[in-house]
Amino acid sequence: MAAGSGRLNRQIIRIKTGIDGLDEALGGGVPSGDIVLITGTPGSGKTTLAAQVLVYGARNGELGLYFTLEESAEDIIQQSEVFYPDFRDLINSGNLKIVEVPLTDYESFKQTIISEIEATGAKRITIDSITYFQMFFSDTMSIRKAVIEVSTILKQKNCLGLFIGEIAYGENKLSTFGVEEFATDGVIELSIKEKGGLFIRAVRVVKMRNTKHLTKLCPMDITDKGIVVYPNAELFADT
Ligand SMILES: Nc1ncnc2c1ncn2[C@@H]1O[C@H](COP(=O)(O)OP(=O)(O)O)[C@@H](O)[C@H]1O
Numbered sequence: 001m002a003a004g005s006g007r008l009n010r011q012i013i014r015i016k017t018g019i020d021g022l023d024e025a026l027g028g029g030v031p032s033g034d035i036v037l038i039t040g041t042p043g044s045g046k047t048t049l050a051a052q053v054l055v056y057g058a059r060n061g062e063l064g065l066y067f068t069l070e071e072s073a074e075d076i077i078q079q080s081e082v083f084y085p086d087f088r089d090l091i092n093s094g095n096l097k098i099v100e101v102p103l104t105d106y107e108s109f110k111q112t113i114i115s116e117i118e119a120t121g122a123k124r125i126t127i128d129s130i131t132y133f134q135m136f137f138s139d140t141m142s143i144r145k146a147v148i149e150v151s152t153i154l155k156q157k158n159c160l161g162l163f164i165g166e167i168a169y170g171e172n173k174l175s176t177f178g179v180e181e182f183a184t185d186g187v188i189e190l191s192i193k194e195k196g197g198l199f200i201r202a203v204r205v206v207k208m209r210n211t212k213h214l215t216k217l218c219p220m221d222i223t224d225k226g227i228v229v230y231p232n233a234e235l236f237a238d239t
């Protein structure tokens, strides 16, 4: 075998999402330092997936912060404890925190993120959703810059960052502003596909810097224990 370059041989530290099939699709987990856009249509499972990644960390001693820009903290808790019965316990024990972010201005938003991370030592961060950056700016270039700035903050603090994006029904794009996917290192798209009246949930790793990953649409399910991904199955198996 030819001697590999240092780049190829570089040891990649992977952060497990804790969703086994997704970690497999990612080649073992999210490469440390990558900031990931979780995007999809309404109801595709973005909040459930992001909460699950934080719960996995929280159960394993990595503090998680869930910044919610739309729903109340109580909404997120109620939705999540259906799947993760220890959700409230993890909050009460200080392993998980849901933070309602004021939507006054970007500087306050940014300071809230920084001060919460510094006060808690959080290692897994969700921002739900980036779409609300439109409250702060009137042009997409400013939004792109802000996404990059928040990404840089999370990287400097050595956090896994999950930014939730949104796709409107019927739109053939990956995000609201068309810039979020460029400003993040990875993109995971959730969707619901239809064939012959059959609807199947799917997840696809669109891009992920620093790793080889599956590119196929993987079947996914939302069960009573949360998200399950089947990387080795086909979406619509021929019958
Ligand atoms: N207890 C449950 N069991 C299975 N699926 C559920 C359950 N509760 C909600 N769902 C599914 O999860 C979807 C909501 O997922 P969510 O993560 O909130 O989506 P998004 O954040 O992308 O809008 C619902 O539309 C429903 O289809």
Ligand SMILES: [Mg+2]
Binding pocket: 046, 047, 048
């Ligand atoms: Mg949601």
